Amino acid sequence: MALALNEALGLGLSRVEAAREAHVAEIECKTGLGTVLAGLSGGFGVIAKAGGPGIGETSKFEHGTDFKAVCLHFGPISTKEALSNPELRRRINELGGRYVDELRKEASVELFLRLSRSFAEHVGLITPRIRGVLEKTDKSGFMCSMAMFGETVFSLVEEEESQKLASLLREAAPGYEVFIDSIDDEGARLLHI
Template identity: 35%
Template sequence: MDGEPTDFEPVELALRELGVAARVDLTPEVPIGRGFGASGAATLATAIAANAEFGLGRSRDELVEVAHRAEVEAGTGLGDVFVQNRGGLVVGDGGDPRKYDRETPIEYASFGPIATEEALADDDLMATVAREGSATLDALPDDPSLARLTRDAWDFAETIGLPTAEVREAVEAVEAAGGAASMAMVGETVFAVGAAGVLPNRTEVCPEGAQLR
């Protein structure tokens, strides 16, 4: 990772399932373990690259499933790789997700990690997430703005009780500047739209899915 040796369980599990022994060099552009789905992105990228490098002949769907199983076994995510495979802004609960092209810049600030594995193992939390998440998705219009999605995501985050004091303070600062902000799932990270310069970092929604370059 950034030139330093490290354990990365979902990547290792994916390589094992593919029957490949390889060194993987990862250069992340967002913080790891902060709710950006970086572990899923790394695992999917590894599966796609290994398939090409070693001529494994796996289909794209097979590679996505390999990455997904590795993430679930490692406890680092549940469905990130399906979104990363498609690219764009994907909204849905896995049944029939909708994809939108959005070019609005997104700003963010990250204060620390929240253990994804612990959150996924909390049955009460997961039941609340399923119930409140479905209600939030059902209430969305057919073509929601990124600001609307972000505000609804913040209502959801507050309902399930994950925001920390630092997260709340950052969201309040964005809202005071006329923007909308919410919390990444799962990490002590705030992302925002419509309030340039309030948060220190900037990124964007990539319209393309994971691919070799």
């Protein structure tokens, strides 16, 4: 949105400057701690150094073009409430840095999904609906995790497996939408149509 507002209002900010403003807003409003940086960078990876655009750093992983993100979304979990909870922040900080270090040493989709799941379990936000879906995907051989923050199940799978996982998620949660998408390596930008 910051990029679009910059363009619409003729503010003349660079892409990074506009994103920095969005980062300040996400911190002040407690809607994220690195969402803007990750979205600006694009791709598949981790935040390697905390900070907003132009200060923080991301570490991107090679993933090949055949991987798809498959997501089932039940509803939101308030990021503001989560980030305002000292006990939850403590649990996040206990593993977050260590897992980022592990992923920077051995960047793979499989390790990312395994650590993401371990992190979600440790943080303790997995709802009964998410737990039920995860049990079904585990039994079917799909490694899935929970998005932080949202009542959302996700995985990264090879393109030929994406429809199979999507069908399993639809079966596990009738009436909820399942999304399949590619990984965008370019990051946030304005598209002029």
